[in-house]
Amino acid sequence: MSGRFFNQVAVVTGGSTGIGFAIAQALLAEGAKRVYLTGRSAASLDNAVATLGERAVAVVSDVSRQADLDALKTLVQQRDGQLDMVFANAGICEKNPVGETSEASYYTMFDINVKGVFFTVQTLLPLLKDGAAIVLTASICSSNGMEGLSLYNASKAAVRSFARTWANELKGRKIRSNVLSPGFTRTPLMDNGLKMDETQIQALTEHVSAIVPLGYMASPDEIATSALFLASNDARYVNGVELMVDGGLSQI
Template identity: 85%
Template sequence: MTGKFINQVAVVTGGSTGIGFAIAQALLAEGAKRVYITGRSAATLDAAATALGMNAVAVVSDVAQQTDLDSLKALIEGRDGQLDAVFANAGICEKNPVGETTEAAYYTMFDINVKGVFFTVQTLLPLMKDGSSIVLTASICSSNGMEGLSLYNASKAAVRSFARTWANELKGRKIRANVLSPGFTRTPLMDNGLKMDERQIEALRNHVGQIVPLGYMAQPEQIASSALFLACADASYVNGVELMVDGGLSQI
C-alpha cells in the first residue's frame, strides 16, 4: 500500500458488506485516519467494524431518511469536523418485471438508490473540504437495458446524471464528482436483493465467464481499488466521468 489516504476522513454509505466494505477496508489500508461506514443493520455493521478495526466508525443510518443523514453529519462534525471523501455507495437491487411492479417497489428503489444518493451528498457537502472527492456507485446497468431490472437500471442512470451536474456545480470549490459503475460482482446483493440461490449464482458465474472479455466475475476488492483511484490525488484531473469496471463487457 502507498498511503494515499493518510490522515484523511471518509464516509462510505452501505459500507458493511460487499463493495462498500471493500472500499472502507482499502481506505484504512491506505492510511485513512477515520472511515465512517453506514447501513441499516446494527449487527452487520458491528461485525464489519470489528473486522475493520479501531479507525472504523459504524453508524446505523438509512440513506432514505433525512433525520438519519442529519445525525450522521452531526456525528462527523463533532468528531472530525471535515471530510476528504464521500463514497455514496448504498443501494439495493431487486427484480421488477414490467407489468408486475408495484408502486411500493418503485418508491423503495428510488428512495434508496436516487433520493438516498442525492441527500447523502447534499447533507454532507458542508463538511467536505475544498478539493475533496465524491464517488457515486452506479452500475453498468445505467447504460443498458438488463431485463427485469427497469427500476434498478433507471435509478443508476440517475446516479450517473448527478455526477455530471455536480462536477459542474461544485467547480468553484474544486470538488470532484465521479461515478463508479461495476459490472458483474459477487456481492450479497445477489443473495439478499435478487434472491438468487447458489445454483443460480453458479449459472450466472458461468455465463459471465463466456460474455466478459476477462472471463470471470469480479470480487468486491477489484471494484474498490477503482473507487479509491477516483477519490485519490492520482485522479486529480478526473471529473464527471463514469468509470466502467466490468472486465471489458461494456466495451464490446
C-alpha cells in the first residue's frame, strides 16, 4: 500500500460491516493513525475491531441521536484532538411500496439516512482540520427511480445535495465534500435491510451480471478504494462531485 493516510485520523460511521468496514480496513492498511468506527451493534463493532486491530476504535453510536454524536465528538477530541476526514457512511435500506408505507418507516429512513448524515458532519466539523475531506455515501439510487424504494432513493438524493452545498459553504476552510454512490454491492443490507434470502440474492446477482457492463456485482473492497481516492490528496482538486461506482450501469 502507498501509505497515503499515514498518521491521519478518520471517523467512519456505519463502520462495523460492509462498505464502512472495508473503508476502515483500507485506511488502516494505508497508514492511518486511528479510525473511529461507529455503529448501533456492540457485537458487530467488537468483531470489526478484533479484525482491524488496536488502531481501530469502536464507538456504539446511533447517527440519528444527537447525544450519541456529541459523545463521539468528545471521545475523538479527547484522544486525538482533530480529524483529517469523515466518512458519513451509515445508512439503511428498506423496501417501502407506495400505498403501503407507514409514517414510522418514513421517519426511520430519513432520521438515519438524511438527518444522520447532516448532524454527523455538523457535529464533527469543528474537529476537522482545514483542508480536510468529507465523503458521503449515497447510492446510484440518488438519481433513479428504483421500484419499491422511494424513501431510500429520496434520502440518497438529499445526501448528494448536501455535498454540493458544503463544497461551497466550506470553501473558506478548503474542506472538500464529495459523494460516493455505489451500485449493486454485496453487503449485509441485502440480508438485514431488504430481507432477501439466498435464492433472491442469487437471482439478483445473476440479474446484475446481465445488466452491468462489467458483468458482476461489486464487493465492498471495490467500493472502498473509490472512497479512499475521494478522501486522499490524489483528489485534492475534486470537490462537490458524485462518483458513481457501479461498473458502468448508470452510464448506459
